[in-house]
Amino acid sequence: MAYTKIRGARIAAIATCVPTQVFDNVNETHHFTKDEVQKVVALAGVKTRRIAGDSICSSDLCLRAAEKVISALCWERDSVDALIMVTQSPDYFLPSTACVLQKELGLADECAAFDVGLGCSGYPYGLWLAAMMLSSGYLKRVLLLHGETPSRFSDQYDRSVSLLFGDNGSATALEADTSQTAALWHFKLNTDGAGFKDMIIEGGGFRNRFPEESGRHFVRMNGANIFNFTIKRVPSIIQGTLLLAQIDLGAIDYFILHQSNQFIMKHLARKTGIPLCKMPIILETFGNTGGCSIPLAITQGELRRPECRVLKLLLVGYGVGFSWASALIELPPHALLLHTELDAGGQ
Numbered sequence: 001m002a003y004t005k006i007r008g009a010r011i012a013a014i015a016t017c018v019p020t021q022v023f024d025n026v027n028e029t030h031h032f033t034k035d036e037v038q039k040v041v042a043l044a045g046v047k048t049r050r051i052a053g054d055s056i057c058s059s060d061l062c063l064r065a066a067e068k069v070i071s072a073l074c075w076e077r078d079s080v081d082a083l084i085m086v087t088q089s090p091d092y093f094l095p096s097t098a099c100v101l102q103k104e105l106g107l108a109d110e111c112a113a114f115d116v117g118l119g120c121s122g123y124p125y126g127l128w129l130a131a132m133m134l135s136s137g138y139l140k141r142v143l144l145l146h147g148e149t150p151s152r153f154s155d156q157y158d159r160s161v162s163l164l165f166g167d168n169g170s171a172t173a174l175e176a177d178t179s180q181t182a183a184l185w186h187f188k189l190n191t192d193g194a195g196f197k198d199m200i201i202e203g204g205g206f207r208n209r210f211p212e213e214s215g216r217h218f219v220r221m222n223g224a225n226i227f228n229f230t231i232k233r234v235p236s237i238i239q240g241t242l243l244l245a246q247i248d249l250g251a252i253d254y255f256i257l258h259q260s261n262q263f264i265m266k267h268l269a270r271k272t273g274i275p276l277c278k279m280p281i282i283l284e285t286f287g288n289t290g291g292c293s294i295p296l297a298i299t300q301g302e303l304r305r306p307e308c309r310v311l312k313l314l315l316v317g318y319g320v321g322f323s324w325a326s327a328l329i330e331l332p333p334h335a336l337l338l339h340t341e342l343d344a345g346g347q
Helices: 034-044 058-073 097-105 122-135 193-198 223-245 262-272 290-300
Strands: 002-007 009-019 022-024 048-050 082-086 112-116 141-148 168-176 184-191 254-257 311-319 323-331 336-342
Touching: 002 122, 009 058, 009 122, 009 290, 009 323, 034 262, 058 097, 058 141, 058 168, 058 336, 082 097, 082 122, 097 112, 097 141, 112 122, 122 141, 122 168, 122 184, 122 290, 122 311, 122 323, 141 290, 168 290, 184 223, 193 223, 223 262, 223 311, 223 323, 254 290, 290 311, 290 336
Parallel strands: 009 336, 082 112, 082 141, 254 311
Antiparallel strands: 002 184, 009 168, 022 048, 141 168, 184 323, 311 323
């Protein structure tokens, strides 16, 4: 069982960045009938989405978010010891997008930089990696970047995905915490590769480099199998994380779930007994932005933060892979939550 307790890391800031371009599902979708669109919108809960277009990559969104946190925290750039880039929409097959971002951010060449190719579960995994690095006692500051542009690999004629996905980038600034009051974070990490075909882009990789069928370059999703996987696995990881941390559901301030689908999320809330007031849902205005929807829900979910009080957050990512993970963390009262936008011209 991949269950881990880690002490020695704290979140200093989280910044998110979305494109300025807004796509209105109801009024701007022309490939399906109005009735079809309204049914999908009502089920998934996505009315508008932020779209990157052809000129914005996930790295651009993460770069803007990273600049935001570095400036807000007044970090010296040579003080960043590691950069982790979580994405399944990289700039290139090689080099790693993390290397490109290390250069764009002007970080020192002593900075470790690497990519993590996970999707919906990627944010808890990224926090786990960053926390392990900081708990070693040698690293002091880590930038965790997580960005996706799923609208760019969605077929506009495929009703199962075309009205669902939006684009987003994030940067989480983490620091080592050597104090006696340092929070103990809990992680559960899970994988069931038997479901790898249920959400897949078959073309473009080295298994099928240049497929003749253009549709194989777009994501294909088996919605029924994804739904069955989610309602089976997510409640158990929530309950298991609480059990292993020896706290009850009421001790959690917010449950921040991957923003997958409104119907699924509300079903999970009912099944687990989570009050909807403790589960921010931001799908209506941003859509499903992949795993980086978790930090977006933190910055845009209107979390109530009483002065001088730590928030206990249970983060859960689930989906493509199949891969699912949880992170039970604390958000300090002084941690900055920031948000910005990026247009096609880089402004």
